[in-house]
Amino acid sequence: MWAELLPVGRSAASGGYRRFAWTTADAECRAWFREQAERRGLAYEVDRNGNQWAWLGDPQAGDAVVTGSHLDSVPDGGAFDGPLGVVSAFAALDELRSRGVEFTRPLAIVNFGDEEGARFGVACVGSRLAAGVLTRDQAYALRDADGARLPDAMERAGHDPAAIGTDHERLGRIGAFVELHVEQGRFLTERQPVGVASAIWPHGRWRFDFHGEANHAGTTRVEDRRDPMLTYATTVLAARKKARLAGALATFGKVAVEPNGTNAIASLVRGWLDSRAADEATLERVVEEIRQAAADRGGRDGVRVELTRESYTPVVDFDGPLRDRLARTLGGVPVLPTGAGHDAGILASAVPTAMLFVRNPTGISHSPAEHAEAADCLAGVTALADVLEDLACQG
Missing domain, CATH: 3.30.70.360 (Alpha-Beta Plaits)
Incomplete structure (x- = not known):
């Protein structure tokens, strides 16, 4: 999966990524996500705000456990910020199936659109629209550096912009959202390969x-x-x-x-x-x-x-019981705050959310030098699988 996604939107000049919302590179990433969902027999859908979903179990049943992140990038960004969480989500599902576990709650994998805000200047557009933090009128007023309006860009990419807006129905399906992300700092460098987030700075x-x-x-x-x-x-x-x-x-x-x-x-x-x-x-x-x-x-x-x-x-304190449950499941891993914004932080106002961080040996992010060792990424997949098994397979 990682090898398939790695060349998409990569700049030959900088070695970084330019996966901006509703562009050709974004479309390639979205096609990759759909292919991964269909390979696994998951029910694929795109919501009213352009976020992609892959469902195992009945989406209408409610109390679903959702994981995922985003696939877009900042200008000349790294390979791990966002994509690691999506790739790890599919890999964790593969791991759970290999364990032969029985799912007692619906499970979904999500790719939130335009998390970085590199093109239209506002971060987390997909999750902000869904949670009602960004209104339809505000979204319609967004323009990129060339003057292109967000709704026009969405329409050219094949999405109906008339439908965007608060999505209480879909958020109402979610019982818990867990996002895995590469750490964008050095807290874990001398500690363990995986940590749990406590809060996001305002x-x-x-x-x-x-x-x-x-x-x-x-x-x-x-x-x-x-x-x-x-x-x-x-x-x-x-x-x-x-x-x-x-x-x-x-x-x-x-x-x-x-x-x-x-x-x-x-x-x-x-x-x-x-x-x-x-x-x-x-x-x-x-x-x-x-x-x-x-x-x-x-x-x-x-x-x-x-x-x-x-x-x-504003400041986001992740759901205490869910955060503590993740830490217990993973055997007391480090718990750390972050100054970086995430879709999980936006959704925290609507559903219980939590985050896992995978160690970044240099602490560099939003740069082609962003990195995580393969062994640490695999540890992240195992940790995410353990968490999902605890949440979605045991009630």
Whole structure:
């Protein structure tokens, strides 16, 4: 399975992956998922929001145990973030069948659409729509860098965008959701190959618009310039300092410049901030301090600063009884929080959810250098199979 999926959407230039929502690479990933489901005799379906499901047992029976993750990627992302959870889900089902277990609850494997938000700027679109965290109107307003609307992209890919929206009926089928994911840090490096998640830090994305004045780079006097690039650069440095002092994280990882000419002073710089913290109060304070630093510098540069919150996810504490059950089943493995967002975190508001992490020896993620050893991946499959057996085969 891993070998079949590995070449899809891979960039020859970077070695990373560009599996963006509703593109050709995404379609290939989705075709792979359907083929895996049909190979195993599972009932395949696509929900109203474009999420893919593979069912063992009656989907209408309720109290189902669901596992899976996502197949899309960030720009030039790694091979493991998302796909490891989907591949491991199918592999765990194969393992359970080899054990000859008897399923007492329905089991489903899911591929959530557009988890990374690389194309339309909002993470976890598929699970957010299903849980009602993202409204239909909000989804319809999303555009990619080329101006293409999300519903138009979905329609071109063969999905009916008129149907998207909250999916209480399907979520009502789920009794528990367990997502396996490569660890995006180094907590497990010197410990065990598998851990259980305790919580997800609150996090969000904010767009800073720095409005200056376009002018000639070679003739405009320094005192006559309204250069938004200066304000932007100062804000990037301020974000690092404010976050460090608060024990939080703040990253400007995306920027767009107009008119984007080498010999021109920019008229507009847009920078996207990703910020995360252990609690919501700290996160709000850090973002406000960054905004204030931007406004102060903008005042000196003659630059107007606007701030727009594009997405936000509050702190997620995973279901305590389910989390503890997983830890017991796996013999007391490490329990750890994470600063990364996941579909499991979105669904936590609607159904009991939990997560397993597989050790990442370097801690690098969202990069072609992302890695997990084969032995650790296999340990993850065994752990997921043990958890699913406990949940779906014994009541």
